[in-house]
Amino acid sequence: MSQEAGMQEMYTLKTIAETLNTSNDLSPMLDTVVGKLLELTGLTTGWVFLIGERGDYSCVSDHNLPPALLHKEKEPMRCGTCWCVNRFWDGRLDNAVNIINCKRIEDATEHQWGDTHDITHHATVPLRSGDKMMGLLNVASPGKEHFSDSELALLQAVAYQIGSAMERMRLYSAEQRRADLYARLGEFSRSLGLKMNECSNADDMARTVVKLLVQHYDWPFVALLAQKNGTLSVQAAHANGLEETKTFCEIPPEVGRRLHRVIDSHRAAQLSSAEIGELAALCDTSLPVSAMSSGLAAAIPLSPPGETAVLVVGLGSASDLLQADREVMDALAEHITASWESLRLVDKRRELTRLEERNRLARDLHDSVNQMLFSLSLTAKGAERMLSGSAELHPAAEAMRDIRSLSQEALKEMRALIMQLRPAGLESGLLSALQEYGTGQGLQVIVNRTGMRTLPRSIEEGLWRIGQEALNNVRKHAGVTAADITLQLTDTEAVLVVADRGKGGAKRRQAMPASSLGLSIMRERAQSLGGRLELASSSRKGTSVTVVIPLPSELG
Structure with a gap:
């Protein structure tokens, strides 16, 4: 190599190095470098392919492409494959090489996509930083069919410079992206914390x-x-x-x-x-x-x-x-999972608060109203005996008998209400609790279940209370001592059916507000859970109460 050629090579490398340090934006940098390289080497055309780990590639920079390669918005540069890309994928392209008869030019000529400016060959150079392969640099000139060893060596040195600059930009961009993603993660976490209560x-x-x-x-x-x-x-x-x-x-x-x-x-x-x-x-x-x-x-x-x-x-x-994306996404998953667990804990705290309040109300009713009703029943019974002991039946004796009967009935209702306020027995399951409750009311209850999944506590308690009220109606109005309870569970809904073979009449009671308070309460409970209540009643088939409640996803 002559001294003049050596000086020109050194000048080229120095100019390329200075150009590479002028920007941290990849595409403008590559456009500038390719243009400067062509100017210094006397070549006319160049382009750069970036190639991903999955084998996909894109032409991120080009300079002075012939019309044949500009066909349909540079379709020849975006589609298909060629020798140099295939060699890159196969790992067989280690250094700058001559490419004979560029396939992209051949295809353009064959399909008559336009003038090729007499370009038939190009040199291809792998872009790398250390062992990391990034893409290809291709250069060409009209009528040039061969690149000398010194030209390929210069192109190889320039490619190393470009690869190192690209790696520097990648690291810089990754750090910027990491900082931005973590800042967004903080904002997301705060917003999620505020929305949790909803x-x-x-x-x-x-x-x-x-x-x-x-x-x-x-x-x-x-x-x-x-x-x-x-x-x-x-x-x-x-x-x-x-x-x-x-x-x-x-x-x-x-x-x-x-x-x-x-x-x-x-x-x-x-x-x-x-x-x-x-x-x-x-x-x-x-x-x-x-x-x-x-x-x-x-x-x-x-x-x-x-x-x-x-x-x-x-x-x-x-x-x-990018690695930054993976790190932030893993942290994002941890934040979302923690919020899910927090939602479960909040729901449990709410449920414990409701249970505590109901238990307090049940204790107050038991200690006050329940005791007064019991005392009233005993007092009426004592007065009735005193009045019945005389030779002639006192007129008030019949009234005392009615008072005693009413107070005992009110006491029974009050005990049932206290039991509803304190839903003991749900630990063993909804059907077991309803069966035990029905037995306590003097009913023979047969239960049946289809489907398996866990019911949310609020829905389980809602069905428990609706089932209690339905069993109370069987005891008070059906004229029978047996009832059937069916629970059907699917992915999307829970269906509870309480049926009897009694004398019916529920439709008539529903039309009289004063006597259908229990039915109204059951319907309101079903609607509060987003469901519905259906009532069927006849003197021949008895009465069936069907409650359909939509179920949320089992996630969380």
């Missing part, structure tokens, strides 16, 4: 989490999936900031297996474009499926106590899930 169950919690994630992270697609009967189903979804009402739709088996592997790993993981496209289509989102299938998505496993769930988010058009 969540009454796991379904509310899921919708709140998804909505807040869309607001704070600007993610185009967010879906929360929960496991029901061994199958993951969509519980809540947002796309483009719009809440989707289509929930609990079952996901395809292939996607389900992939998500279960993510859950088992306990770490956030990247999803393929096909997988996120399937989920976006499944959720019937307002976001075009093509937009989701061309972007990046991640699955974040959650660990609500005793349950299985996963959060799926569309992150936009990034090519790979």
